Amino acid sequence: MTSPSARRRTEADAPSGDGWVLRSAGACQGVTGSAHRLRCGDTRVLIDAGMFQGRDAEAGANEAAWPFDPRTLDAVVLTHGHLDHVGRLPKLVADGFRGPVYATAATLAVAEVVLRDAARIQLEDAARERRRLKRAGGDPGAVRPLYREQDVDAALKRACAVDFGRRVEIGGDVAFRFGRAGHVLGAAWAALEGNGRTVLASGDLGDDDGPLHPPPAAPPRADVVLIESTYGDRRHRDAAATRAEFADVVRATLRRGGNVLIPTFALERTQAVLWALADLEREGVIPRRPVVLDAPMGARMTELYRSHPETLRPQLAARLAAGEDPFAPSSFETTTSFAASQRLAHARGVVIVAGAGMMTGGRILHHLRAHLGEPANALVVVGYQAEGTLGREIVEGAASVRVLGRRVPVAASVHTINGFSAHADAAALDRWLAAADPAAVVPVHGEATARAALGERAAERGYRVLDAALGADVAL
Numbered sequence: 001m002t003s004p005s006a007r008r009r010t011e012a013d014a015p016s017g018d019g020w021v022l023r024s025a026g027a028c029q030g031v032t033g034s035a036h037r038l039r040c041g042d043t044r045v046l047i048d049a050g051m052f053q054g055r056d057a058e059a060g061a062n063e064a065a066w067p068f069d070p071r072t073l074d075a076v077v078l079t080h081g082h083l084d085h086v087g088r089l090p091k092l093v094a095d096g097f098r099g100p101v102y103a104t105a106a107t108l109a110v111a112e113v114v115l116r117d118a119a120r121i122q123l124e125d126a127a128r129e130r131r132r133l134k135r136a137g138g139d140p141g142a143v144r145p146l147y148r149e150q151d152v153d154a155a156l157k158r159a160c161a162v163d164f165g166r167r168v169e170i171g172g173d174v175a176f177r178f179g180r181a182g183h184v185l186g187a188a189w190a191a192l193e194g195n196g197r198t199v200l201a202s203g204d205l206g207d208d209d210g211p212l213h214p215p216p217a218a219p220p221r222a223d224v225v226l227i228e229s230t231y232g233d234r235r236h237r238d239a240a241a242t243r244a245e246f247a248d249v250v251r252a253t254l255r256r257g258g259n260v261l262i263p264t265f266a267l268e269r270t271q272a273v274l275w276a277l278a279d280l281e282r283e284g285v286i287p288r289r290p291v292v293l294d295a296p297m298g299a300r301m302t303e304l305y306r307s308h309p310e311t312l313r314p315q316l317a318a319r320l321a322a323g324e325d326p327f328a329p330s331s332f333e334t335t336t337s338f339a340a341s342q343r344l345a346h347a348r349g350v351v352i353v354a355g356a357g358m359m360t361g362g363r364i365l366h367h368l369r370a371h372l373g374e375p376a377n378a379l380v381v382v383g384y385q386a387e388g389t390l391g392r393e394i395v396e397g398a399a400s401v402r403v404l405g406r407r408v409p410v411a412a413s414v415h416t417i418n419g420f421s422a423h424a425d426a427a428a429l430d431r432w433l434a435a436a437d438p439a440a441v442v443p444v445h446g447e448a449t450a451r452a453a454l455g456e457r458a459a460e461r462g463y464r465v466l467d468a469a470l471g472a473d474v475a476l
C-alpha cells in the first residue's frame with residue numbers, strides 16, 4: 001500500500017493536536033451518502049463511502065469534490081454493502097485513494113454486486129442524458145458517468161476482508177475492530193481506538209428480533225459514538241404481529257385464487273420475505289403455492305445469503321449446513337429470463353416477489369400492469385416508499401396509476417406491512433447506545449426530526465450531543 005504521508009502537506013487541515021476530529025462527507029444531516037472521515041493525530045480513516053440518493057443526488061452531491069484529499073486517507077472501513085454506504089468508493093479510488101478497504105467478507109461480496117449494478121445504471125443514465133442533450137441542441141460530449149466498471153474493479157482490488165472481532169492496525173496508533181450490526185448480510189459496527197480513546201461508528205444497526213441475523217452485538221465502552229438515527233423517533237411493530245399480518249394477507253389472497261405481488265429491495269428484504277413465506281408454509285399457516293422470485297439482483301443476493309452463513313442466525317446457518325434452503329418455499333422458482341418473467345402475466349394463485357422495492361422500475365412494473373387491475377389480487381408493500389415514487393402513489397390510495405405507459409386501475413387490495421424493517425427502532429438504538437455509555441454522541445444518518453429525537457434522549461442521559469455538518473471539522 002502506498003503511504004499517503006508524503007502528500008499530507010497539501011491538505012488544509014486544522015491542527016488536531018492528538019485528539020479525534022470528525023469531518024463528514026455525507027449522511028450527517030440526511031440519510032444517504034454515508035461517509036465520515038475520522039482523524040486521530042496523523043491517521044485518517046474514512047468510515048463508508050456511500051452514494052447520495054434522492055434530492056441530494058439530483059443536486060449533484062455525488063459529483064461534488066470530497067471535503068478532503070482522498071490521497072491522504074490511510075484506509076477506508078465499510079460497515080455494510082448498501083449503496084448509500086459504498087456507492088462512491090469507485091469514485092474515491094478514481095480520485096486518488098490508494099489505501100486498503102476493510103470490510104467483512106460478506107460485505108465485500110454484497111458490495112461487488114451493488115457497485116457493478118451502480119456502474120451499469122450510471123452508464124445507462126449518462127447515455128439517456130446524452131440523447132436528451134443532443135435533442136435539445138446541447139453538448140452531449142460533456143456527460144460522463146460518475147464511474148465505470150473498470151473503476152469498480154480498481155476499487156475492489158483494494159479490498160481486505162476482516163472477521164468480526166479481529167483487531168486491525170491502520171497506522172499511527174490507530175486500530176479498529178468490527179462487531180455484528182445485525183442490519184444486512186455482513187453488516188458491522190466499527191470500534192476505533194487511538195490516543196487512548198475509543199470512537200465507535202454504528203454503521204446501520206438491525207433490530208433485536210430481525211429474523212435473519214443475530215441482534216447487534218453489544219459494543220465496548222466508548223468515548224464517542226457516531227450513531228445512525230434512521231428510526232430515532234419511531235417504534236416498530238413487533239415481529240410476531242408483522243408475521244401474523246403478512247400471513248393473513250397471503251393466505252386470504254391465495255385461497256381466493258388471487259396472486260400476491262411483493263415488491264422488494266434486493267438486499268435483505270427479499271431474503272426476509274422468502275424466509276417468511278417458506279417458514280409460514282412449513283408450519284401450515286399459508287397454503288403451498290408457487291412462489292416466484294423475479295428479480296435478477298435479488299436472486300444474486302439470495303445466493304450470497306446461502307454462501308455466507310457466518311453472519312446469519314445460528315439456526316439458519318445450521319439448516320444451510322444440513323443442505324436445507326431456508327429461503328426456498330416448497331414450490332420455489334427463480335426466473336432466469338425476461339420471457340419467463342412475462343409469462344407470469346397469465347399466472348393464477350402465485351406469489352411473485354420482484355424488484356424494485358419502491359416500484360420505480362424493474363420487473364415489478366410488468367406484474368403491476370398485468371395484475372393490479374384484478375380485485376382478487378393483493379399488493380403487499382413491505383418497504384419504505386419515498387415521496388414521488390409509484391409505490392408511494394399506490395399506498396396513498398390512488399384509484400389508478402400509470403405503469404409502463406398504460407393507465408391501470410388499482411383494483412387489487414393494497415397492504416402496507418411495516419415490521420419488515422432492517423433498522424433498529426428508537427428503543428433498540430437507545431439500548432445499544434447505553435451499552436457503549438459514551439461521553440459524547442454524534443447522531444448521523446437520519447432526517448432532522450429523527451436525529452433531534454435521538455439527540456434529546458441522549459442528552460437526558462447526560463451524553464454531550466455533537467452536530468456534524470458536511471465538510472466541517474468537529475472535535476470529538
Ligand SMILES: [Zn+2]
Nearest residue numbers: 080082183204
Ligand atoms: Zn443500510
